[in-house]
Amino acid sequence: MLPIILHNARIYTQIPGQPWAEAVAIAQGRITAVGRDADILALARPETMVYDLGGALTLPGFCDSHIHFHDMAWRRGQMSLYAAASLEALLAQVAAYLPTLPEGAWALGFGWREVDWPQPRFPTRHDLDPITGARPALLWRTDMHAAVANSAALAAAGVTAHTPDPPSGVIDRDAQGQPTGVLRELAINLVRRAIPQPPTAQAEAAILAVAADLNRLGIVAIHDQRMKDHHEEGPLALQRYIRLRDQGRLPLRITCNIEAGNIDHLIALGLRSGFGDEWVRLGHVKLFADGSLGARTAWMLAPFEGEPGNTGMYLTPPAEVAAVIGKAHRHGLAISIHAIGDRANREVLDIFEETLARGSENPPSLPHRIEHVQTIQPADLPRLAGLGLTASVQPIHCADDMVNTDRLWGARGANTYAFRDLLDGGALLAFGSDAPVADPNPWLGIHAAVTRQRVDGYPAGGWYPRQRLTVAEAVRAYTLDAAAAVGQAHQQGRIAPGYLADLIVLDRDPFTCDPAAIPETQVGMVMVGGRVVG
Numbered sequence: 001m002l003p004i005i006l007h008n009a010r011i012y013t014q015i016p017g018q019p020w021a022e023a024v025a026i027a028q029g030r031i032t033a034v035g036r037d038a039d040i041l042a043l044a045r046p047e048t049m050v051y052d053l054g055g056a057l058t059l060p061g062f063c064d065s066h067i068h069f070h071d072m073a074w075r076r077g078q079m080s081l082y083a084a085a086s087l088e089a090l091l092a093q094v095a096a097y098l099p100t101l102p103e104g105a106w107a108l109g110f111g112w113r114e115v116d117w118p119q120p121r122f123p124t125r126h127d128l129d130p131i132t133g134a135r136p137a138l139l140w141r142t143d144m145h146a147a148v149a150n151s152a153a154l155a156a157a158g159v160t161a162h163t164p165d166p167p168s169g170v171i172d173r174d175a176q177g178q179p180t181g182v183l184r185e186l187a188i189n190l191v192r193r194a195i196p197q198p199p200t201a202q203a204e205a206a207i208l209a210v211a212a213d214l215n216r217l218g219i220v221a222i223h224d225q226r227m228k229d230h231h232e233e234g235p236l237a238l239q240r241y242i243r244l245r246d247q248g249r250l251p252l253r254i255t256c257n258i259e260a261g262n263i264d265h266l267i268a269l270g271l272r273s274g275f276g277d278e279w280v281r282l283g284h285v286k287l288f289a290d291g292s293l294g295a296r297t298a299w300m301l302a303p304f305e306g307e308p309g310n311t312g313m314y315l316t317p318p319a320e321v322a323a324v325i326g327k328a329h330r331h332g333l334a335i336s337i338h339a340i341g342d343r344a345n346r347e348v349l350d351i352f353e354e355t356l357a358r359g360s361e362n363p364p365s366l367p368h369r370i371e372h373v374q375t376i377q378p379a380d381l382p383r384l385a386g387l388g389l390t391a392s393v394q395p396i397h398c399a400d401d402m403v404n405t406d407r408l409w410g411a412r413g414a415n416t417y418a419f420r421d422l423l424d425g426g427a428l429l430a431f432g433s434d435a436p437v438a439d440p441n442p443w444l445g446i447h448a449a450v451t452r453q454r455v456d457g458y459p460a461g462g463w464y465p466r467q468r469l470t471v472a473e474a475v476r477a478y479t480l481d482a483a484a485a486v487g488q489a490h491q492q493g494r495i496a497p498g499y500l501a502d503l504i505v506l507d508r509d510p511f512t513c514d515p516a517a518i519p520e521t522q523v524g525m526v527m528v529g530g531r532v533v534g
């Protein structure tokens, strides 16, 4: 690999005391020097490849801290149902999709959102069966916390009136006790397990295609999240990533979460969070405290608005969460726990407090983290920093969910997506997208964090605008602090000597452009490890 110099650029380095530079020198996949054009160009040798960036803004590449990457690859080619404006539209889309499928293949899709429909009810197997016939079908709701299966899919999975609800899952049933096809939370996995796995070559091609899509958005690193209790996915994903890494084909850096059901295997093998190299690394052990806002399963201190009896639910009993966190902390394993509701966040903070107070002779070298921290009581906010926890948050959810939040949580919106308070409270703030639950484009997240508005400008002045971040703060949360969340801030997230040469060149300057134009930002060049990948 020949040495490279990029010059005549406006480089945002994130180096303390030297935030801006004009040129950068790269060799062997790492940055060797950063500074003024004249000084860096003077380092050029005959074989150096010199690129004039024409004054373009250059940033460290993005790291998506919460993305279901393997799941996105698995879902590639499935139906995207986000645009279905009614149940009838959804069924028409399914009918049009079926003839494109090979014989025997399942009809799979995701993204339906019944709250937007004229008749806001979940579809059932009785809606699907007349269209799908004997072909099994499984369609996830937009938040992935519910799905609808047709009768053929229930039969393939052996789910009948006699099948008990699994732990932390519900099989919806009609008056006669027959499954309606609607599956909630972990009940979805009963049917998902029956879906045949694609051949390895096809699965790897899908991984590389999704990685290329992410590269084009400026994403150079990800923290891949495990789906709830889906034991088959984790080992398959890790094997595929390592194979692609060994073949030199991986165009982004992957830190893999590990499903909590595997913790005893990790301990038996002596593995620690952070094990791996700069391409594939073991990350956090993933747990789920509660459900979601949209499915009304977030665990709340006070009931949902207009539902006096509903304070949501926990997905993992607190005693079990405490046992897993305690075990992880004793064995060098960092925890990543999904917590949406204010009760879930408080319980999780209590457990971390007790665990950390007990100490460990083998503590993890990465910080523990809470995923989403969607709504949290002001009294609990400073506790994250006090306990050294990362707040892994997805600003695009703020734009997508503000209306739902007002409706379901009322005045508690003031404590929801509280990015300013979390940052000022001293928590490490790591940004992600939660794709495929939301759009993976980091500019949409940065726009939401900076404006607290949707891309259509709603609401004027921003939703709880006190919680707005600056562009610099949002960029840091999507780069350097995302790297810090997996112990990589010494080599990722800055354009600095010794750092990996992972950077992106933009068509505009998000620091000075109209914030409303941030979502349209285009990434002109993407470099990962000194190699141009997009």
Ligand SMILES: [Zn+2]
Residues within 6 Å of the ligand: 066, 068, 225, 434, 437
């Ligand atoms: Zn997620």
